[in-house]
Amino acid sequence: MLMSNVLFLDTKASVKSTLLPFLSANLPTEGWALVKIEPSVKIESDMLVICTLAGTDLGENFGYHTLDATGSNDILALHTEGISNDSRIIPYFALGCIKPSSSGGETRLFDGRKAAAAIDAIPGLNDVIIEYSALANPQARIRYPLVVTEGERVVRYRSKVETNFIIKSGKFSEDEVYQHVDAIIQSCLLVSHKWEAGDLLFVNNLITLHDRLPFTGHRRMLRVRYDDTLNARIRY
Ligand SMILES: [Fe+2]
Known part of the structure; x- marks a missing residue:
């Protein structure tokens, strides 16, 4: 540390x-x-x-x-x-x-800036859009691409849970999306x-x-x- x-x-x-x-x-x-x-x-x-x-x-x-x-x-x-x-x-x-x-x-904790660069480097992966909600407040829903620009490119993401809904997976299957993104983020410890x-x-x-x-x-x-x-x- x-x-x-x-x-x-x-x-x-x-x-x-x-x-x-x-x-x-x-x-x-x-x-x-x-x-x-x-x-x-x-x-x-x-x-x-x-x-x-x-x-x-x-x-x-x-x-x-x-x-x-x-x-x-x-x-x-x-x-x-x-x-x-x-x-x-x-x-x-x-x-x-x-x-x-x-x-x-x-x-x-993982570096969302480093992970964003890695996601952006894989053609088509940053086209993915996921809708997120929570069991405690199911009517509230919000969609994010995997990478957003807020001053710099950063990841917005939650690993697969039942309250995630993939709106657009591009050329990847849903399982491939989660596998790719989880592996990228875990390499950015x-x-x-x-x-x-x-x-x-x-x-x-x-x-x-x-x-x-x-x-x-x-x-x-x-x-x-x-x-x-x-x-x-x-x-x-
Ligand atoms: Fe948390």
């Missing part, structure tokens, strides 16, 4: 003057930035304070959830966070580890993060994709999404 992407944060220090320069130095280019705080009984509120301060640069509002889960044999499908939001994706999000799993559960309590991983969702490896045991995570059109609990 690149140490320049990691900030050991003392919450008694001037969080704002330390945190915001660290995030703005890493998120636009590296795509991620890891903050580590000392775990304590108030770990959850410490993380929310940090996410609130960070949000002055990352969005106009945020929503958060704590996520409890016990074991999973599956790899969580590779995705752009909030891909099924029917207005736009979430620009930034953060994952905090309150209690790590017994084993596994790494979050992997930025980091595989092994969680420890007190880790707070900030992610630039505009230029990265992510998944999660299988894990054992109970874990408790905090998830904060900035400018989430579906869940804006705190406004600045």
Whole structure:
């Protein structure tokens, strides 16, 4: 892991003057930035304070959830966070580890710019269009080509799940689309993060994709999404 992407944060220090320069130095280019705080009984509120301060640069509002889960044999499908939001994706999000799993559960981040270049290099692949929705909000649907231009060429994608619908697969079969794109993105690994309590991983969702490896045991995570059109609990 690149140490320049990691900030050991003392919450008694001037969080704002330390945190915001660290995030703005890493998120636009590296795509991620890891903050580590000392775990304590108030770990959850410490993380929310940090996410609130960070949000002055990352969005106009945020929503958060704590996520409890016990074991999973599956790899969580590779995705752009909030891909099924029917207005736009979430620009930034953060994952905090309150209690790590017994084993596994790494979050992997992939470079959506490098993957876009590889997809653009395969004739016909960037003609593919997929429609995304979510079981929780099935009437909301949105379509993306595999690669969009938002300042630069970047991938918008979610691996095959039942709420994906391929609108246009071009000269490829649907299985070939997913095989090609999954393989390309997995060759663009930025980091595989092994969680420890007190880790707070900030992610630039505009230029990265992510998944999660299988894990054992109970874990408790905090998830904060900035400018989430579906869940804006705190406004600045
Ligand atoms: Fe996610």
